[in-house]
Amino acid sequence: MTGIPASAAGGASAAKGAASGTTAPGVVPASGAVPGAAGAVASGVSGGDSGAKSARGGKLTAAAVNQASVWNIANLLTMLRxxxxxGFVALMLADGGYDPAWRSFAWAAFAVAMITDLFDGHLARTYNLVTDFGKIADPIADKAIMGAALICLSALGDLPWWVTAVILGRELGITLLRFLVIRYGVIPASRGGKLKTLTQGVAVGMYVLALTGPLATLRFWVMAAAVVLTVATGLDYVRQAIVLRRQGIAERKAALEETEA
Known part of the structure; x- marks a missing residue:
């Protein structure tokens, strides 16, 4: 009898069916046949592309969220300050700087700045809006409005220059210290610092209004308390900066030793 053996014919039919993506009638494809493998490869390639696109999309989304988080209500209040x-300086020095009406408008601008300082910190802590930008920009905004008020008052002869020098020297020094140790971490505003800011705000506000009589005596003592708090909290920030720097150096040294080991 002539012809091709059945097993060989079946093998040829199976091979042809595999090549064409079909299975010959009566031939059961072996486990792990080519169509399944090809589908798996195609699925893997497609899944890999989808995974890569998903990862890139996730990174872009995360970056967008991080970028948008800076523009929260707390930071916007800081920018407003x-x-x-x-505007405060222009109102303070209008008409020679001694007109009661213009000084009242200047006090209103100063009061708005101080109130926004209280609100932005409260909102940031309550609604978890604390950002590194806010930690740095908030004290800068405080020092800008406070420094402008102190310089204007001293230039007009309402406040001794040594008071302005002590307060501004401390504020600028602590700001510089924050930037020097920022590689090790951010020094957040303390409760003592907030109390200092509030006391300074009340004292400077009383001086901006150009009060006389018993209120003028009261504002002197309020300013004295503000100067004491300014110096005390400044020393505390220096202590925090030293501790933060030591911790940062120790952590880097430990990480380096672990890497070498």
Missing amino acids: LLLVP
Whole structure:
């Protein structure tokens, strides 16, 4: 009898069916046949592309969220306080700087700046809006409005220059210290610092209004308390900066030793 053996014919039919993506009638494909493998490869390639696209999309989404988080209500109030500084100076020095009406308008601008300082910190802590930008920009905004008020008051002869020098020297020094140790971490505003800011705000506000009589005596003692708090909290920030720097150096040294080991 002539012809091709059945097993060989079946093998040829199976091979042809595998090549064409079909299975010959009566031939059961072996486990792990080519169509399944090809499908798996195609699925893997497609899944890999989808995974890569998903990862890139996730990174872009995360970056967008991080970028948008800076523009929260707390940071916007901080920016508003910065914008109030030139307006306050213009009102403070209007008409020679001694007109009661213009001084009242200047006090209103100063009061708005101080109130926004209280609100932005409260909102940031309550609604978890604390950002590194806010930690740095908030004290800068405080110092800008406070420095403008102190310099104007001393230039007009309402406040001794040594008071302005002590307060501004401390504020600028602590700001510089924050930037010097920022590689090790951010020094957040303390409760003592907030109390200092509030006391300074009340004292400077009383001086901006150009009060006389018993209120003028009261504002002197309020300013004295503000100067004491300014110096005390400044020393505390220096202590925090030293501790933060030591911790940062120790952590880097430990990480380096672990890497070498």
